[in-house]
Amino acid sequence: MAALMLQGCGSDVGKSVLVAGLCRLFANRGLAVRPFKPQNMSNNAAVTTDGGEIGRAQALQALACRAAPTVDMNPVLIKPQSDRRAQVVVRGRMLRTQDAATYQGRKGELLGVVLDSYRRLAAECDLVLVEGAGSPAEINLRAGDIANMGFALAARVPVVLVGDIDRGHVIAALAGAKAVLAKDDLNAIHGFIINKFRGDPELFTDGRRAIVELTGWPDLGMVPWLAAASHLPAEDAVTLERPGAADAVRRLKIIVPMLSRIANFDDFDPLRAEPEVALTFIPPGQPMPGDADLVILPGTKATLADLAFLRAQGWDVDLAAHVRRGGRVLGVCGGYQMLGRRIADPHGIEGPAGEAAGLGLLDVDTVLTTRKTLTHVAAEGFGARLTGYEMHVGVTTGPGLQHPFLHLDGEGAHGACSLDGRIMGGYVHGLFEAGAFRAAFLGRLGARSRAQDHGARVDQALDEIAAELARHLDIATLARIAGLETLPT
Template structure:
């Protein structure tokens, strides 16, 4: 079956967005398309229909293909818990915690799992578009590689290499990759793409010709800066460091930027709201005194990020915010932090330990080894419909659970609300995606919603990106490289 792998000259060169755009482009041609990433590293995860978790980018790419996300689309996922260790997820399920060096030594054993998932996707589709990780030019990681050339050669999938011209050294990046790759890896590359060009594309014609001459790779096109990509959920938290200053709006909502922040795309719908000034508060900055709502986001290491919150003085800022009558919402790990205490007796998310919570909700949490992974639908207690998902470890108990924030479709309450109604938390991610639920939550702050579902916003952005790529890339040649017979 047809397959094509998109690798990059580095992280954040736009591989995920280009794969999503190509998935939608070929799906719009009537093809059955599937995305695939052998190995991903991200704390932004999504729940699949088959009860597992995968990287958020592959869930987005599944939307681009108009197909449900499955664990085969990202069979190996690493979720960093510290600078040197990560939780390993294999085919959607936790498989232990690995230190970086140990994983590098053992990852080759996962190649069979990766190939099995890839073949399963091939069997159900006309085309599989594969996304690499980082760069194949990181030759120090080549031994045992399953994410880039190790996979490409094992599966015999042709590669297209992407260079990011916005970084300013795209000729060196592509030609340099050609220089350092071993011949057998280099032979897997059929062509190159340039991404994120701003201005008159003809100004780089000579540069593209030079890359082709120095490498022998086919020039397959150049994409402009894709403004619509801002409307897509990002997977890498590096984008949070680039958040610009807020604008004057009716209400101000902020979230502290935890080191192990997870599923931060929960708040993308708030960024798009005309009456909302939403922003992440970086380390070293106080929580602003004029915020109407402070959201504590999800985290991959609740105790560690709670300690970080206190070290930043954000607990003091939060207490002052509450005294002024401000509202607080905790999502997943942020919900756990709002309680009286958190304990991790088994060391599920790091070293075993316990700590007092922020004491804003009368609940306590014990982290356990069994992970909850499920889609969740229902209504806010106020009646507005929501649709989201749960992806967490830990069980939370306490009196404030008698005042749930949400009522699920099975009748069970979810989350907790303080007696005065100003502090709330829940495990459900995606609370702001549905326009109805978002409008109800914003109404509490005195703001109106634009009434758009996040799914519709993302779907329109994918179609816009696909249309741009159709004009920018040599699509017939990409299809031929993939082994796909183009339909008229």
């Protein structure tokens, strides 16, 4: 059973991209590869072929393996609803909602589930590439751990530790991990990788040597800043907090307010890549700019709470002014629900039970229910075809549905539009992936599109990343650590 686990010296050190790149690298060499993440925390999720949901990163890694995503690839998914409470999704289905302290005390109960999923994956492939979560050096979380060393030791999977040089103090991060980890955990580590290096690599030769001397771990390579990673879907909202470059010459200005529990914001990556589109995420504390052409209300893990958050930011006033000026609005999933007249959560599915008036821009009402829709869809809109997926709780009804946003194959009318067509909404995620639909949609707003299917660009980026990893990592040693007897070339 060949397997290798990448753990990191913190969150956002690039583990997801490295695992995706290695998945594609080994898949390109003819191996059957599967990704695995025991526990993930993210509100960016994907629908699996077996009817569940997993973290977006594992769905991308499955794509890198050229394999269908399944719930076993991410058996435990934590979806935050507030600062202290989250939904616990196990094997693709919601198990319960818990506060952080309770989950921390009970997470060890899920180790058996995690190991079962891992073993099923291992039985169907040549190599499993495992991604850790956060850092194993967070020793305050070690008891009952299922995400890092707790899993690695239980499954007997060798570990390689990743340090992020772009954020600085990488020598201290790796040496510090060596200093605080318990002996059994240290014995699981077989080397380290430096990630996100910019500049002349010779300038860090002494630094790499120092890490080897301080830790005793083998140096398995240093990965440069991977420009192609910008074409991959991001999973962590921290990426939205980084300012993008302003582009005054772009024809169409689209803004997306950053809701407190924003979900599946990678829906809009294809728009960001369009040369005539300036896509901007508006952070809390800032008003919506008055010159936007389109406002997109994104998905959210807590619709009622984020509707209140939107109003607390004054964005409801900004949105009303935008509509009075003739601007257009698109609501996706939770954003679609907010555009209606009323939202009710009688069972407390996404937080405390309650209801609230919506923004009143679409003539529909939504009631959140205990049944969650998780399905892939094919549809037509604006005269073009698209594919996507639905991932939501809630049933939406009302006269506005007589003017649908899309038509789903086998189901018919979907979503709603205002009579003048300027306000639109629906539950379908990933609708901008298809080049033809994106071109038709942007054409209605006066912008031209490359009309390239976004998936083709993502696939190309994975090959580019795999090639870079082959140049900069000791792939033969990584394969040997994983337990591969032979490494195809």
